[in-house]
Amino acid sequence: MESKTNSVDPKLLELLVCPLTKGRLSWHADTGELVSERAKLAYPVRDGIPIMLISEARELKD
Template identity: 45%
Template sequence: MDHRLLEIIACPVCHGKLIFDKENSELICKIDHLAYPVRDNIPVLLENETRELSLEEEK
């Protein structure tokens, strides 16, 4: 994931910063506890494509 892209994209729900999880190929919003998938190096920032983070993942 290009670090310049991470600087300009935001969570569509809260407009907060997203963190790239390389291992799971997801963008994480710590505020809303949501994970957005990254498919073929393209972030999928749709609410219906998210998954909620488990308590273990939030740490």
């Protein structure tokens, strides 16, 4: 069962960038993902750990 307390440390969020575009990421608490608008990818966060692998990212639809 996945925990709803999944979150990202704000200091860590300032340092993380999209591995594809090197652009800014935004935290989406409702889905528990870090989103790169430029790459149209959402990276999962599991147990508070961002999974910054393109192969693990979910494509965002328009």
